[in-house]
Amino acid sequence: MTAPILLIVDYNLSRIDEVRHLRDHARERHGATVVLIRADPTAADHAIADEVIDLDPLRDDFAEMGEKLLGDRRERIRAGIVFSDNAVRSGAELLERLGVPVDSARLAEGAFSKYHYRLDEARVAGLLAAQRVMVPDFAEIASLDQLRDFARDHPEGFVVKPAAEGNNRGVVVVRPGDDLTAAFAEVLPYLEGGVICEELIPYRREFSFDGLGPLAFLTEKISARGRYPVEIAQVLPAGVDEHERATLERAGRQANWLVGQCDGPFHNEIKLSDDGLRAAVVEPNRRPAGMKIWSLARWVYGIDLHHRWVDTAFGTAADAGRLVPGCSAATVMLGVGDDRSFCPDDVPAGADPFADAVRATAERLGLGDGELTVTEFSWVSPLRRDLHAVPRDNADFAAQGCVVLRGDRADIRTVVHALREDWSLALDRALALPTPARKAR
Known part of the structure; x- marks a missing residue:
């Protein structure tokens, strides 16, 4: 075989449709064969790639082993994509060994370890302060006594979280008077991988670059709001003034420099002060954003960033020009009204609570036909799970849905809040309907 190879290094299972989208474009546009590297691959992995290599990107010798396993195809590997936080450093090292263009492997650790990123910030704290970018105080902890020491130094409150973990898992906001023992218990499962405490960033609004x-x-x-600051929605375009945009872009670019991003994807989470003049980076990421943000960009700006990522990897991406929004859109996380055991099979066949909720929201806001439309809906998991009415992380939701808003009769942020309320009511109505007996899962 002489077809060029696109090497995809790891991905999170929830993003399998995105990998399939990357594969299809690589085949159609570049005539490429797709090789996927992933630990403990399943039949689903083999279905989305021409070849799958079983190798864990967290192995110390990942890059060395990957180079050996791919040695006989080295000349055909023309492009590479690193698609997970776990692989951001080791995947870049492998691509460098193979002579494939990739962003810096040496600086990539800051895009995986929150602790490492804060260390990088601290080394250039003066530069960041001059750009009005706050560097929060922080400390790695391994015991309850160390957590208490940090609490003593930060009586106004702080955040305790895993040093390297996604989807807001394990993130706990500790306020004055909170039970420190309980807070430490919540991060105990992450202790082996590292836990850090961070000074509270005193800015309310959050965006991503x-x-x-x-x-x-x-x-x-x-x-x-509250103890578990989980994401409930992502909105495009962001509602900001020009000086706020400048502040966020300045902070976002500086985060990219610190973690070595140049040509590849990025998703940097940033908090913004009320006056719009100061910012603080919550965390950087050298991968596409989650919560369908790249899908939102496709609907709002008319650009397919997954296609562009493949084209960039092959060195054929054309100038994209300026992004101009044609509508607004949101990904909304959808929970349950009370603590309960839930499985999508609980919803009777034929019921569509999300469509019902979108319809109710459109009526409530006085929107006409076609102004608020559903673009995607998915259940978070097909399995039965115990869900909290107050979600503790993004896995604590039942579903997520995407909507597009056209026209100017409503604000997309108003839609988000109304839709979450209408979803709760619509789901309860659907669950109250009689349903045939289901097989135990």
């Missing part, structure tokens, strides 16, 4: 190479846009994040 997203994009690929020089192409960037701002996404507005809506989070729950």
Whole structure:
């Protein structure tokens, strides 16, 4: 075989449709064969790639082993994509060994380890302060006594979280008077991989600086308030003034420099002060954003960033020009109204609570036909799970849905809050309907 190879290094299973989308474009546009590297691959992995190599990117010798396993095809490997946080450093090292263009492996650790990123920030704290980018105080902890020491130094409150973990898992906000023993118990499962405490960032609004190479846009994040600051929605375009945009872009670019991003994807989470003049990076990521943000960008800006990522890897990406929004869109996380055991099979066949909720929201806001439309809906898991009415992380939701809003009769942020309320009511109505006996799962 002489077809060029696109090497995809790891991905999170929830993003399998995105890998399939990357594969299809690589085949159609570049005539490429797709090789996927992943630990403990399943039949689903073999279905989305021409070849799958079983190798864990967290292995110390990952890059060395990967080079050996791919040695006989080295000349055919023309492009590479690293598609997970776990592989951001080791995957870049492997591509460097293979002579494939990739962003810096040496600086990539900051895009995996929150602790490592704060160390990088601290080394250039003066530079960041001059750009009005706050560097939070932080400390790695391994015991309850160390957590208490940090709490003593930060009586106004702080955040305790895993040093390297996604989807808001294990993130706990500790307020004055909170039970420190209980907070430490919540991060105990992550202790082996590292746990850090961080000074509370005193800014309320949160955004992300997203994009690929020089192409960037701002996404507005809506989070729950309280002990568990989980993401409940992502909105495009972000509602910001020009000086706020400048502040966020400045902070986002500096995060990219620190973690070595140049040509590849990025998703940097940033908090913004009320006056819009100061910012703080919550965490950087050298991968596409989650929560369908790249899908939102496709609907809002008319650009397929997954296709562009493949083209960039092959060195054929054309100038994209300026991004101009044609509508607004949101990904909304959808929970349950009370603590309960839930499985999608609980919803009777034929019931469509999300469509019902979108219809109710459109009526409530006085929107006409076609102004608020459903673009995607999916259950978070097909399995039965115990869900909390107050979600503790993004796995604590029942579903997620994407909507597009056209026209100017409503604001997409108003839609998000109304839709979450209408979803709760619609789901309860659906669950109250009689349903035939189901097989135990």
